[in-house]
Amino acid sequence: DxxxxxxxPSLSVQEGRISILNCDYTNSMFDYFLWYKKYPAEGPTFLxxxxxxxxxxxDGRFTVFLNKSAKHLSLxxxxxxxxxxxxxxxxxxLGIQGAQKLVFGQGTRLTINP
Amino acid sequence: KxxxxxxxxxxxxxxxxxxxxxxxxxxxxxxxxxxxxTPGQGLQFLFEYFSETQxxxxxxxxxxxxxxxxxxxxEMNVSTLELGDSALYLCASSLASGAGNEQFFGPGTRLTVx
Numbered sequence: 104d105x106x107x108x109x110x111x112p113s114l115s116v117q118e119g120r121i122s123i124l125n126c127d128y129t130n131s132m133f134d135y136f137l138w139y140k141k142y143p144a145e146g147p148t149f150l151x152x153x154x155x156x157x158x159x160x161x162d163g164r165f166t167v168f169l170n171k172s173a174k175h176l177s178l179x180x181x182x183x184x185x186x187x188x189x190x191x192x193x194x195x196x197l198g199i200q201g202a203q204k205l206v207f208g209q210g211t212r213l214t215i216n217p
Numbered sequence: 218k219x220x221x222x223x224x225x226x227x228x229x230x231x232x233x234x235x236x237x238x239x240x241x242x243x244x245x246x247x248x249x250x251x252x253x254x255t256p257g258q259g260l261q262f263l264f265e266y267f268s269e270t271q272x273x274x275x276x277x278x279x280x281x282x283x284x285x286x287x288x289x290x291x292e293m294n295v296s297t298l299e300l301g302d303s304a305l306y307l308c309a310s311s312l313a314s315g316a317g318n319e320q321f322f323g324p325g326t327r328l329t330v331x
Contacts, residue, residue: 139322146221146307146322147260192260203315204273205250209259 106130107195109208117216122180124211126193129174135196137205138167138178140189147192151178183215219244221310221323229329235296238326242289242310248272249291250320251283254305263306266291267314295328303330 108127116122124138134155139147153160153167153176160167166179180187193208222241230236242249250273251263262275266285283293289310295302305327309320 137319144324146309146324149319149321152319194260198315203248203250203265203311203318203320204262204275205252205260205320206262207252207260 105209106133107193107206107208109191109193109211111211112209113212113214115214115216116183118185119182122178122183122187122213122215124178124180124191124193124213126176126178126208127174128176128195128206130195130197130206131171131174132197133195133206134198136167136169136176137194137196138165139192139194139207140187141192141210142189150191180213183213185215185217188213188215221308221321223306223308223323223326225326226324227327227329229331230298231331232298232300234298235294236298236328237292237294238306238308238328240291240293240308240310240323242291242308243321246310246312246321247289248311248314248318249285249289250309250311251291251293252307252309253277254307254325255303260307263293265314272314298330300330303328 137152138150141147169176190210194205197204248267250265265273285291305325307325309322311318311320
């Protein structure tokens with residue numbers, strides 16, 4: 104039962120253009136959503152998050168949009184840079200009795216072409 | 218501030234053996250979570266520890282266990298190893314437990330079971 108899905112295993116974008124990474128979820132109890140970036144041989148690095156009570160959060164070149172009715176979130180990177188090439192994971196947080204459990208998607212490999 | 222450290226970085230074991238992985242969280246962080254990353258399943262939550270207590274557990278068999286010490290360092294143990302246990306095991310720490318607490322990941326331990 105994959106509660107968080109990233110349907111595109113890979114995405115290729117030209118440098119300077121917009122990269123849009125998508126994520127769908129099924130559990131309406133998720134209360135927080137996060138995006139992580141992962142380079143080979145390193146652990147995931149937190150990028151940006153959004154609370155379930157908001158529909159947009161922006162941090163520099165990164166913007167996350169949340170559409171609760173569609174159970175869909177997306178990460179926009181503008182403009183895309185070569186250093187953005189990495190695997191991006193969408194994660195949803197489920198708070199259970201004060202504890203936190205992150206449910207991850209399977210990742211999207213983003214390649215920025217010069 | 219030092220990041221999350223995991224030891225060892227690489228490990229090769231044979232079926233039936235047991236293994237112990239170690240995680241040292243960021244100084245001051247009291248919550249430690251463990252994840253398993255495999256190519257087919259992505260990142261899957263194993264368990265979370267906070268103040269030496271297991272707060273949350275994922276859907277893994279009892280062969281997977283963990284503990285947390287009073288200095289917040291954590292260990293996870295896998296007994297009777299199976300080929301399917303080959304994976305990257307990631308540890309993440311956060312200041313506290315609960316939704317919205319940003320998790321910082323270590324580089325992972327790559328376990329290969331032969």
